[in-house]
Amino acid sequence: xxEAAGSCTHMRGCEMYGLFGSQTLLEAWKERFCHGDYxxxxxxxxxxxxxxxxxxxxxxxxxxxxMGKS
Amino acid sequence: MSDPSFxxxxxxxxxxGGLVALTWALERRLIAGSxxxxxxxxxxxxxxxxxxxxxxxxxxxALQAALMAATLAEFGEQPDVAAPAAPTPPAQPSSWxxxxxxxxxxxxxxxxxxxxxxxxxxxxxxxxxxxxxxxIMGAGPVMIGYLVxxxxxVGFGTRMASGCTTGHGLCGVSRFQVGSFVATGAFFGTGxxxxxxxxxxx
Numbered sequence: 001x002x003e004a005a006g007s008c009t010h011m012r013g014c015e016m017y018g019l020f021g022s023q024t025l026l027e028a029w030k031e032r033f034c035h036g037d038y039x040x041x042x043x044x045x046x047x048x049x050x051x052x053x054x055x056x057x058x059x060x061x062x063x064x065x066x067m068g069k070s
Numbered sequence: 071m072s073d074p075s076f077x078x079x080x081x082x083x084x085x086x087g088g089l090v091a092l093t094w095a096l097e098r099r100l101i102a103g104s105x106x107x108x109x110x111x112x113x114x115x116x117x118x119x120x121x122x123x124x125x126x127x128x129x130x131x132a133l134q135a136a137l138m139a140a141t142l143a144e145f146g147e148q149p150d151v152a153a154p155a156a157p158t159p160p161a162q163p164s165s166w167x168x169x170x171x172x173x174x175x176x177x178x179x180x181x182x183x184x185x186x187x188x189x190x191x192x193x194x195x196x197x198x199x200x201x202x203x204x205x206i207m208g209a210g211p212v213m214i215g216y217l218v219x220x221x222x223x224v225g226f227g228t229r230m231a232s233g234c235t236t237g238h239g240l241c242g243v244s245r246f247q248v249g250s251f252v253a254t255g256a257f258f259g260t261g262x263x264x265x266x267x268x269x270x271x272x
Contacts (some may be wrong), residue, residue, distance in 0.1 A: 014164055015127075019137060024139060028145045050229065052112045055166045056123045062146055064136045065122050 008038035010047055015055045033059035074234060075192045085182070090240050102177075103236035104228035106172035111240030134175035202272045231256075 011017045011034055020026045020034070026040035033041040041059040046052070092102050113119045126133055187193035198204065199213075207216045228234040231253045233242065239257065242250020 004241055019133070022134065022137075028141060032145075048081055052109070052116075054118075054123055054127060055120075058144075062140055063144075064133070064140060065126050 006042065007035045008033070008044060010038075010044055014043060016043060016058065029059060075190055077186050077190065086240060090244065099169065099176065101236055102233060102241070103176075104225070104234040105182055105237060106175050107227075109167075109169050109172040110176060113173075119170050121170070124168040171257040205272050206268060 008014075008017075014034075015027075017034055020029045022060070038044050042061040043053050043057055043059055046057070054063065058064060090101060093099060106146065184193070199207075204213070207213050224234075231238065233250070233253060235254070235257055238247075238250040238253040243254055
């Protein structure tokens with residue numbers, strides 16, 4: 001997959017992007033994925049495949065509810 | 071004079087506009103008919119109706135705890151991040167809702183039609199789509215075959231256009247989205263053209 005340039009084109013309407021602004025520490029997600037190599041974001045990848053994107057799916061492919069249980 | 075067998079057009083306009091405004095005011099999301107069908111069929115397929123996601127998203131403490139745990143797991147104890155130069159913009163509109171909410175939305179479309187038919191006294195269980203339609207498309211299995219093909223074409227088109235008359239026509243146009251103007255023009259333009267074509271053929 002080609003290296004992404006610029007910011008993710010799917011930020012508008014992305015439930016996860018809004019959540020990443022709630023605390024400074026969470027900005028790391030934006031730097032790595034939203035404004036970094038967004039082609040590695042699993043939300044972006046799934047959207048391109050036409051697959052369902054759960055609201056709680058993290059860019060690295062992990063699901064938030066499973067993180068809450070750990 | 072309006073046809074007494076239907077509710078006046080402005081009742082439908084008020085209901086649809088009110089639904090869009092109310093959904094946005096209460097849930098900060100947009101309605102999407104084809105998206106709802108997709109979500110419900112996917113839930114029927116994978117069994118995930120979104121209840122767990124909804125519970126987490128509505129529990130701010132649990133949500134923040136899960137986010138922090140995920141962040142530390144991905145980036146380590148102290149991710150090297152700079153404070154944002156500007157505050158994050160408010161959440162943008164999305165169509166996310168648990169699948170059962172989409173199911174209720176789709177069921178209410180039928181309930182609305184039923185209420186209208188009952189109120190005007192025109193309710194009648196009938197599979198006919200009209201004499202003009204039958205003259206061109208035939209009846210029985212042939213007609214059903216055409217309807218299935220039409221449904222597949224509509225499904226393909228709405229996926230390709232990322233929306234249908236609800237998402238683009240109601241929500242997109244009201245938000246002045248250029249793509250929605252193009253899509254809605256294509257939907258209704260094609261509908262008007264086909265209507266004239268049927269009129270011409272019959």
